[in-house]
Amino acid sequence: MINAAAGAQNRTERFAAYSAHLEAFIATHGHSDVPRDGELGRWVASIRKAGRTGRLPSDKKTALQEMGLTFKPLEGRWEEGFRLLKAFVSREGHANVPKNHTEEGIPLSAWLHEQRREARNDRLPSERRERLVEVGVRGIFASKKHGRDAKFDKHASALGAYKRREGHVSVPRDHVEGGNVRLGAWLAAQRAKALQKTLDPAHYAKLASLGVRLEPSKAVRLGPSKARPARKERGARYWKVLAGA
Structure with a gap:
């Protein structure tokens, strides 16, 4: 129990320390996209993942959001993400961004993954989809x-x-x-x-x-045939003969 309590205290202190560093970063840069090549950036990446998967306690998530943390890379900064993508394409000659790749310290692969997810859910504007396709991005499909x-x-x-x-x-x-x-x-x-x-x-x-008839026309129900009673009568006489009536 003592070890468990100490572990919980350490996690709380660690969260508070990183939160303070993140708050300072946001105050300086105006956003929460911390480069992943440092300890703070890796912590932010883990916090974002925990937030997306529901493993981050709601009180901590709320506190971080109020601080200015966004749980999607480059959220609200689409043009910045697109600029980084074009820089990658210009240098590499293609738009196949490797997993976990960062551009200028920004998680470009995570941003591009988010664009694909937005497209599949019909939330990516067509103008943005077209721009991504123009620079060679594959998999930007609508639903x-x-x-x-x-x-x-x-x-x-x-x-x-x-x-x-x-x-x-x-x-x-x-x-x-x-x-x-x-x-x-x-x-x-x-x-x-x-x-x-x-x-x-x-x-x-x-x-x-447009005038297309999609339902089949209902068949006209004809009245009983006049010959039908005659057939019934003949059948009745036939059975009477067989019965010896």
Whole structure:
């Protein structure tokens, strides 16, 4: 118990000491991106990881945030991160930043990893995504839903052009619009999704606004056939004969 208490006290004192150094760094530099090539930088990296994974006590996390610590590298300083990335690309000839790489003491690889994560979660603005792709960054993909929406919009636009030209949306199954948009097959696939109740509601509404009928027409129920009673009567007489009636 004594050793455990001493260990807890040491951790508390260590946290207080590093926090004081971090506060001084923030006051001097105006940000909390401490270079990782020093002891304080490595401590900040470990604290950020603990904060992201939920292992940092909430009171300590709150105190550090109030001090000015951000839990994402270069948070609020995107242009600075992009400048460092361009410097790396200019020097190395590619944008494949190694894991744990720092540029000018800043964790560039961690920043780039965060950009990829933001892109997957549809939180990275398209303008930033385009700039990253332009300098050679790979893996800056939008979410699957974003990709599906983009494909849908492309085909819906082609369908609108078809309707304006032809005056209807009864697209032949093998029709190709604009030379490369397989509009007929795509529209058939949307109808199939509608029947299976898997079509995105927003996509359903868009197609309906273009005049596409997605639900099958209900079959007309015919009245009972006049011949049916006659067949029943013949059947009844047949069974009576068999029974010897």
